[in-house]
Amino acid sequence: MLTLLATVAASAQIHVVAAENFWGSIASQLGGRRVQVTSVISNPATDPHDYEPTALDARAFAGAQMVIVNGIGYDPWAPKLIAANPVQGRAVLTIGDVVGIKAGGNPHRWYSPANVHEVAAAITRDYTQLDPKDAGYFRAQRARFETKSLSAYTSLIATIRRRFHGVAVGASESIFAPLAEALGLRLVTPPSFLKAISEGTEPTAADKTTIDRQIATREIKVWVFNSQNSTPDVARLTEAARKKHIPVVAITETLSPATATFQQWQVRQLELLAAALRR
Numbered sequence: 001m002l003t004l005l006a007t008v009a010a011s012a013q014i015h016v017v018a019a020e021n022f023w024g025s026i027a028s029q030l031g032g033r034r035v036q037v038t039s040v041i042s043n044p045a046t047d048p049h050d051y052e053p054t055a056l057d058a059r060a061f062a063g064a065q066m067v068i069v070n071g072i073g074y075d076p077w078a079p080k081l082i083a084a085n086p087v088q089g090r091a092v093l094t095i096g097d098v099v100g101i102k103a104g105g106n107p108h109r110w111y112s113p114a115n116v117h118e119v120a121a122a123i124t125r126d127y128t129q130l131d132p133k134d135a136g137y138f139r140a141q142r143a144r145f146e147t148k149s150l151s152a153y154t155s156l157i158a159t160i161r162r163r164f165h166g167v168a169v170g171a172s173e174s175i176f177a178p179l180a181e182a183l184g185l186r187l188v189t190p191p192s193f194l195k196a197i198s199e200g201t202e203p204t205a206a207d208k209t210t211i212d213r214q215i216a217t218r219e220i221k222v223w224v225f226n227s228q229n230s231t232p233d234v235a236r237l238t239e240a241a242r243k244k245h246i247p248v249v250a251i252t253e254t255l256s257p258a259t260a261t262f263q264q265w266q267v268r269q270l271e272l273l274a275a276a277l278r279r
Contacts, residue, residue: 014130017064019078021255022110025262027068029149030123032141034134044256047228049200053077061085066126071096072107091126098122112178113157153263156270157182164277170214172225172234173197188214197231215240222276228253247276
């Protein structure tokens with residue numbers, strides 16, 4: 001078994017591998033100059049549900065001093081890579097464990113503002129344990145991230161919640177559910193449909209009929225769909241919403257563009273959602 005117990009102390013930076021780039025972006029900002037972060041899934045054209053890891057991914061995990069995985073069944077390949085490359089002293093942060101969501105729950109925790117703050121605290125805690133001498137630096141990085149970097153994100157969430165609380169919206173899958181809850185929007189799409197599309201299973205005829213009616217009668221103010229997971233059913237419903245002149249907002253699972261920070265990506269999507277709700 002390899003060991004990294006002494007490596008962190010001797011290294012100029014903590015080497016971090018994040019399974020997904022939304023967590024990688026946050027980890028990079030929290031670590032600043034004291035960390036080097038590699039994200040495995042970073043292509044906006046990739047459907048993370050179907051990702052197949054490469055030999056390069058395995059090497060990255062094997063050499064990491066800290067690994068961040070989403071868990072909750074979202075990235076089942078990641079724990080396998082960790083188990084295949086045991087490293088003494090490596091920190092493994094599983095988001096599902098941090099926020100208390102077990103397998104079978106909604107895995108899209110980066111769309112929950114409250115969970116984002118919980119994860120930021122957990123990452124900072126692990127950085128401090130790996131590199132105690134820079135604890136003050138990591139605390140300052142977290143304070144800057146929470147109060148400055150996320151300021152526009154936090155402000156937009158509060159504004160949308162205040163202006164559109166209780167407004168009925170529809171969505172293509174469960175990725176939007178945590179954000180809808182935080183925004184105070186009334187997500188009327190059947191939860192079983194949201195889960196089916198997210199997990200790649202066939203939605204029921206009854207759920208499809210319900211959503212068809214919601215769109216046909218303009219029960220929903222906005223239709224939100226995940227452009228990285230657009231099934232034939234989702235494409236049909238999205239087109240139906242457009243024909244009924246219901247504003248359509250596309251969101252993605254990973255950073256878009258891939259060079260954006262977590263907050264830049266989220267703020268842009270929130271701005272588009274706010275504009276659609278105002279129409």
